[in-house]
Amino acid sequence: MGRTATPAKQRTPLTRERIADAALAIMDAEGLDAVSMRRVAREVGVEAMSLYNHVHDKEDLLGCVLEQVMKEFTYPARIEGEDWLQQGRALAHAWRQLLRDHPSALQLFAERKTPMDSVDGLRPMDAALTTLRSAGLSDSDAVQAFHAIGGYIFGFVMMESGRLFGAGEADPRESPEIPTGQLPSIAACMPYLAECDFDAQFEFGLDLMLEGLRTKVGGG
Amino acid sequence: MGRTATPAKQRTPLTRERIADAALAIMDAEGLDAVSMRRVAREVGVEAMSLYNHVHDKEDLLGCVLEQVMKEFTYPARIEGEDWLQQGRALAHAWRQLLRDHPSALQLFAERKTPMDSVDGLRPMDAALTTLRSAGLSDSDAVQAFHAIGGYIFGFVMMESGRLFGAGEADPRESPEIPTGQLPSIAACMPYLAECDFDAQFEFGLDLMLEGLRTKVGGG
DNA sequence: AGGATATGCATACGGCGTAAGTGTGTCAAC
DNA sequence: GTTGACACACTTACGCCGTATGCATATCCT
Numbered sequence: 001m002g003r004t005a006t007p008a009k010q011r012t013p014l015t016r017e018r019i020a021d022a023a024l025a026i027m028d029a030e031g032l033d034a035v036s037m038r039r040v041a042r043e044v045g046v047e048a049m050s051l052y053n054h055v056h057d058k059e060d061l062l063g064c065v066l067e068q069v070m071k072e073f074t075y076p077a078r079i080e081g082e083d084w085l086q087q088g089r090a091l092a093h094a095w096r097q098l099l100r101d102h103p104s105a106l107q108l109f110a111e112r113k114t115p116m117d118s119v120d121g122l123r124p125m126d127a128a129l130t131t132l133r134s135a136g137l138s139d140s141d142a143v144q145a146f147h148a149i150g151g152y153i154f155g156f157v158m159m160e161s162g163r164l165f166g167a168g169e170a171d172p173r174e175s176p177e178i179p180t181g182q183l184p185s186i187a188a189c190m191p192y193l194a195e196c197d198f199d200a201q202f203e204f205g206l207d208l209m210l211e212g213l214r215t216k217v218g219g220g
Numbered sequence: 221m222g223r224t225a226t227p228a229k230q231r232t233p234l235t236r237e238r239i240a241d242a243a244l245a246i247m248d249a250e251g252l253d254a255v256s257m258r259r260v261a262r263e264v265g266v267e268a269m270s271l272y273n274h275v276h277d278k279e280d281l282l283g284c285v286l287e288q289v290m291k292e293f294t295y296p297a298r299i300e301g302e303d304w305l306q307q308g309r310a311l312a313h314a315w316r317q318l319l320r321d322h323p324s325a326l327q328l329f330a331e332r333k334t335p336m337d338s339v340d341g342l343r344p345m346d347a348a349l350t351t352l353r354s355a356g357l358s359d360s361d362a363v364q365a366f367h368a369i370g371g372y373i374f375g376f377v378m379m380e381s382g383r384l385f386g387a388g389e390a391d392p393r394e395s396p397e398i399p400t401g402q403l404p405s406i407a408a409c410m411p412y413l414a415e416c417d418f419d420a421q422f423e424f425g426l427d428l429m430l431e432g433l434r435t436k437v438g439g440g
Numbered sequence: 441a442g443g444a445t446a447t448g449c450a451t452a453c454g455g456c457g458t459a460a461g462t463g464t465g466t467c468a469a470c
Numbered sequence: 471g472t473t474g475a476c477a478c479a480c481t482t483a484c485g486c487c488g489t490a491t492g493c494a495t496a497t498c499c500t
Contacts, residue, residue, distance in 0.1 A: 038487075123403065129408075205429070267479065267481080269481080457485100
């Protein structure tokens with residue numbers, strides 16, 4: 001036990017966190033499909049099977065990645081005299097930003113079967129509920145509002161990331177693949193589908209939600 | 221060549237649609253992960269590579285599956301004297317129902333990179349836009365509302381299917397895995413998170429959207 | 441010093457998507 | 471009827487994947 005002073009690590013012991021960081025980097029850079037045990041192992045300079053000393057299986061690893069993502073959630077500064085409506089808006093923007101910073105996170109959410117069980121992973125959800133309750137909503141209403149607004153945020157980002165419908169086309173003339181003949185409304189709306197301002201649209205829907213919530217709840 | 225009267229098919233020629241149906245059946249029964257070229261081939265009584273005579277690759281096959289799902293969209297009956305608000309609600313329910321009938325469809329949406337380009341696949345989207353425009357919304361507003369409400373529907377179903385947060389737990393005492401100590405609001409709301417009535421909550425959020433839309437648009 | 445434990449490595453299995461090449465059943469024209 | 475073309479199904483093979491199993495080594499406790 002003597003010279004355990006400098007003993008520490010030449011091997012740099014390889015932690016869950018180091019693994020999760022590497023996996024997250026791969027996911028952000030090359031997409032979720034590129035995240036394989038072998039690939040992550042290579043990234044941390046190790047053989048694939050060595051990862052299993054730290055994560056139970058791939059599902060577990062992806063859980064760590066998601067947790068890592070959630071840790072990045074940046075809580076909006078609570079401004080003096082700000083009402084809960086502004087707080088809610090800020091929180092919603094923070095969520096959207098997080099999901100856009102990690103475009104594969106949505107796919108990750110969609111693929112996972114186990115929901116989430118770590119403190120770090122759940123803290124942003126707790127923050128949202130806290131804000132809603134501070135607005136005067138009952139616990140039951142807070143949950144309701146959380147599902148409504150949370151659902152909206154996730155769905156909207158899914159939509160704007162182009163995964164739901166081809167709204168991201170640069171220009172109608174460049175996407176003539178779509179047979180507008182039998183789809184009159186799509187044809188008519190095509191210019192707006194093509195060039196829409198997602199920032200404004202996100203705000204639009206969010207307002208619908210928040211304003212509706214305010215009248216329903218009678219807060220101010 | 222003579223008796224080509226009854227010649228038709230002993231081989232039953234294997235079409236895109238037969239393949240798509242088989243794949244969809246597998247997906248519904250065993251999840252998206254179970255849908256592999258080999259598995260689908262086995263289902264239609266053929267070798268894996270034979271599928272490539274009908275679909276370009278797996279992405280193409282999954283596109284067919286999604287198209288097949290969209291074909292099942294049941295357009296709500298247009299009731300005499302019904303206002304667009306009721307129509308919109310009915311349409312939203314039809315969407316939610318479709319997504320719940322095929323629980324893996326969301327994952328499929330999330331995984332696909334190419335948006336969708338078939339008439340059948342886009343028709344439900346066209347129906348939604350048509351209803352919104354018939355409510356008096358401008359084409360631009362219709363797109364905006366579509367993104368807002370459509371996003372909400374997808375996100376909410378994602379939420380209720382338990383993929384986002386562990387809201388589907390049967391009973392708080394059976395999910396003590398969640399460390400409520402540092403998550404006060406989650407702890408407080410846990411009973412409602414556990415036993416919430418998703419049908420009512422869907423309606424709640426949908427009303428927020430539709431009512432907000434009505435006041436914003438001045439329709440009635 | 442010596443044993444326990446933690447950790448990394450090598451090998452192997454079955455499944456995946458699909459590129460490339462090999463039949464074989466169907467039909468048109470002769 | 472024979473022949474040639476062609477569409478279609480099959481076979482084989484490659485390099486990925488997740489991970490079970492077994493072994494080697496480095497570290498720590500006594």
